[in-house]
Amino acid sequence: MPGGDIVHGDALEIAPTLPQGEAGLVYIDPPFFSGRKRRNRKDGPEYDDRWAGGLPEYLGFLRNLIEGVRGLMTRNGVLALHLDWRCAHHGRTELERLFGATGFVNEIIWSYKTGGGSKRSLGRKHDTIHVFANGPDYVFNQLKEKSYLAHRYGFSNVEIHEDERGLYTLTNLRDVWDIPALRGNQAEYTGYPTQKPLALLSRLIECFTRPGDLVVDPCCGSGTALLAAKLAGRRWLGIDAGEAAVAAARRRLSHPGR
Numbered sequence: 001m002p003g004g005d006i007v008h009g010d011a012l013e014i015a016p017t018l019p020q021g022e023a024g025l026v027y028i029d030p031p032f033f034s035g036r037k038r039r040n041r042k043d044g045p046e047y048d049d050r051w052a053g054g055l056p057e058y059l060g061f062l063r064n065l066i067e068g069v070r071g072l073m074t075r076n077g078v079l080a081l082h083l084d085w086r087c088a089h090h091g092r093t094e095l096e097r098l099f100g101a102t103g104f105v106n107e108i109i110w111s112y113k114t115g116g117g118s119k120r121s122l123g124r125k126h127d128t129i130h131v132f133a134n135g136p137d138y139v140f141n142q143l144k145e146k147s148y149l150a151h152r153y154g155f156s157n158v159e160i161h162e163d164e165r166g167l168y169t170l171t172n173l174r175d176v177w178d179i180p181a182l183r184g185n186q187a188e189y190t191g192y193p194t195q196k197p198l199a200l201l202s203r204l205i206e207c208f209t210r211p212g213d214l215v216v217d218p219c220c221g222s223g224t225a226l227l228a229a230k231l232a233g234r235r236w237l238g239i240d241a242g243e244a245a246v247a248a249a250r251r252r253l254s255h256p257g258r
């Protein structure tokens with residue numbers, strides 16, 4: 001299985017010291033500007049997403065981070081920036097400034113159903129992953145998804161399949177991904193706040209990389225993207241400024257049988 005590494009430190013300082021121009025995919029899941037400090041378990045790791053300097057400080061960080069890791073990408077490499085309603089629009093603007101409008105590949109909506117909500121707005125139940133490419137010859141693997149049918153009639157030249165939910169055809173994967181958010185009782189849950197589901201990162205990596213490609217995650221947290229890369233036969237490199245994140249990611253990636 002292809003190998004990898006996890007480096008402890010500030011991605012802004014570490015990224016320029018790493019070999020440049022080698023990553024097929026850079027996935028960035030930075031703090032979202034939530035203004036909160038979180039701990040999922042009483043004795044679990046703490047996650048601090050508060051910014052004394054407010055939005056200007058946060059946007060400065062985001063800009064420096066994207067610029068700092070861009071050099072790691074290959075000439076046709078792909079960058080995927082994961083944010084939510086708070087700053088996804090700022091992220092898109094920043095990426096267009098850097099890559100140009102022609103660098104745009106996809107705006108992926110990760111849709112989930114978690115508890116809680118507001119009485120004054122619709123439930124905010126999606127994150128956005130902006131995908132931009134350095135050049136026109138980026139890797140793209142067309143994946144398929146099931147499209148369920150109300151009935152069998154009216155389809156002459158498509159193959160119809162059936163599973164426990166009913167009849168379906170296979171269509172090209174859309175940019176809205178319904179993937180359940182991680183729950184505390186799932187085997188993959190590490191206790192690290194903000195951990196993303198493995199299924200989400202596995203799909204992203206499958207779409208935009210080939211076996212053997214290098215996947216870099218400069219804010220790797222518990223290492224979800226790194227594990228997805230490893231399981232898919234890609235090389236992986238993670239960075240995180242938090243000791244608890246690095247410990248969680250190293251534990252996960254060194255798990256025998258994975």
Ligand SMILES: C[S@@+](CC[C@H](N)C(=O)[O-])C[C@H]1O[C@@H](n2cnc3c(N)ncnc32)[C@H](O)[C@@H]1O
Pocket residue numbers: 009010011012029030031032192193194195196197218219220221222223224225239240241242245
């Ligand atoms: C949203 S979490 C990532 C969660 C991860 N995708 C997972 O599935 O576990 C963001 C991470 O960015 C890290 N981080 C924040 N600022 C950083 C910096 N300057 N350099 C490296 N990591 C940073 C935090 O420690 C945190 O682990």
